Amino acid sequence: MSKKLGDLSKEALIAFAEVTPEGIHHTSLEILTPLKEISKTLNKKLVVLCLTDSAEKLINIKEVKFCLADELWIVEHSEFSEFKDDLFSEVLSKIIQETKPIGVFFPATFAGMSIAPRVAGMLNLGLCAHVNEISIEDGKIVMSRPTFGENIIAKLYSKTIPVMATISCGVYPIKTKETEVEVVKIDTSEFSLSSKLKVRKRVVKKPKVNRLKDAKVVVAGGRGLKNKENFAKLFKLAEILDAEVGATRPACYSGWVEEDRMIGISGISVHPKVYIGFGISGALQHTVGIQGAEFIIAVNTDKEAPLVKMANLALIGDANKVLDLLIKRLQK
Numbered sequence: 001m002s003k004k005l006g007d008l009s010k011e012a013l014i015a016f017a018e019v020t021p022e023g024i025h026h027t028s029l030e031i032l033t034p035l036k037e038i039s040k041t042l043n044k045k046l047v048v049l050c051l052t053d054s055a056e057k058l059i060n061i062k063e064v065k066f067c068l069a070d071e072l073w074i075v076e077h078s079e080f081s082e083f084k085d086d087l088f089s090e091v092l093s094k095i096i097q098e099t100k101p102i103g104v105f106f107p108a109t110f111a112g113m114s115i116a117p118r119v120a121g122m123l124n125l126g127l128c129a130h131v132n133e134i135s136i137e138d139g140k141i142v143m144s145r146p147t148f149g150e151n152i153i154a155k156l157y158s159k160t161i162p163v164m165a166t167i168s169c170g171v172y173p174i175k176t177k178e179t180e181v182e183v184v185k186i187d188t189s190e191f192s193l194s195s196k197l198k199v200r201k202r203v204v205k206k207p208k209v210n211r212l213k214d215a216k217v218v219v220a221g222g223r224g225l226k227n228k229e230n231f232a233k234l235f236k237l238a239e240i241l242d243a244e245v246g247a248t249r250p251a252c253y254s255g256w257v258e259e260d261r262m263i264g265i266s267g268i269s270v271h272p273k274v275y276i277g278f279g280i281s282g283a284l285q286h287t288v289g290i291q292g293a294e295f296i297i298a299v300n301t302d303k304e305a306p307l308v309k310m311a312n313l314a315l316i317g318d319a320n321k322v323l324d325l326l327i328k329r330l331q332k
């Protein structure tokens with residue numbers, strides 16, 4: 001039995017979830033971890049909102065069934081088999097207008113980053129993008145993110161209600177609870193469900209093979225490694241140490257390594273026991289992604305480099321030479 005919009009819980013915290021034909025995007029579940037704390041503190045319900053063509057398939061995903069949310073709102077229709085920015089934004093805006101949530105949060109995935117500003121624009125609301133931390137201060141939702149050329153961490157409050165934000169990927173772990181989430185199907189008769197977009201073909205990207213996010217040891221390289229050949233040595237070291245290779249943005253943009261290995265605000269966050277940075281300066285945009293590292297080692301020619309200063313252990317010297325020596329010694 002589906003519910004009308006008017007019968008849904010009011011003043012909740014809504015987390016939009018990106019549903020794909022392959023399942024649910026993991027960041028949709030990651031963002032529930034901080035939002036659960038917020039909802040508990042504010043004594044509000046936490047709701048996950050999914051637009052899908054198959055509610056049954058969705059409910060049977062274990063991590064969805066036992067997710068941290070109090071309610072799982074599902075809008076089910078064949079039109080939602082593919083992501084369509086205009087249609088999804090329209091439906092979401094209507095739900096927000098009717099249920100008056102206090103906050104609406106999106107994973108900073110392609111879908112989340114596409115519809116969040118559209119919905120904010122349609123409803124004349126503020127939007128905070130790429131939040132890395134979210135908390136409550138004096139009863140208000142506070143969001144933190146690097147800003148001003150990404151060199152300082154800014155705390156942001158929303159002037160409009162609901163508070164809206166996209167939350168960065170890979171910042172929070174996915175948590176589940178023991179009890180099943182309450183499933184609420186929403187009656188689609190109140191939506192117009194028309195889209196100007198037509199999906200002609202769907203090409204699925206090859207699944208990512210790196211396990212950087214969960215790696216116990218990360219060896220990362222930056223511009224100081226100078227070229228692709230030197231950077232490639234990191235893979236040899238990673239093999240010996242059972243580690244994963246990470247990179248800074250310049251290393252990725254120079255084509256030395258794939259972009260899915262980028263650590264930082266535009267990439268992913270890692271939580272290893274040991275992180276070793278070779279020829280990395282330690283710009284804030286990179287270091288926000290290694291906040292979860294337990295032990296940081298920096299290899300740099302510059303003893304004043306920020307990563308050297310924040311490291312538990314620093315080796316001042318040529319990263320390429322250190323890399324060669326390390327591989328040689330460890331291979332023995």
Ligand SMILES: Cc1cc2nc3c(=O)[nH]c(=O)nc-3n(C[C@H](O)[C@H](O)[C@H](O)COP(=O)(O)OP(=O)(O)OC[C@H]3O[C@@H](n4cnc5c(N)ncnc54)[C@H](O)[C@@H]3O)c2cc1C
Nearest residue numbers: 222223224248249264265266279280281285286300301319
């Ligand atoms: C909006 C925005 C988003 C961004 N997002 C990200 C992101 O997600 N991730 C990211 O990494 N960056 C990101 N950046 C880029 C970021 O600002 C820095 O430019 C970048 O992290 C620096 O990379 P790097 O340390 O490799 O290079 P550099 O800052 O150029 O540092 C190179 C380091 O190598 C050292 N070095 C030089 N030669 C040697 C040698 N022979 N041996 C040892 N050390 C040597 C130098 O002393 C220096 O410290 C972003 C920037 C912006 C504006």
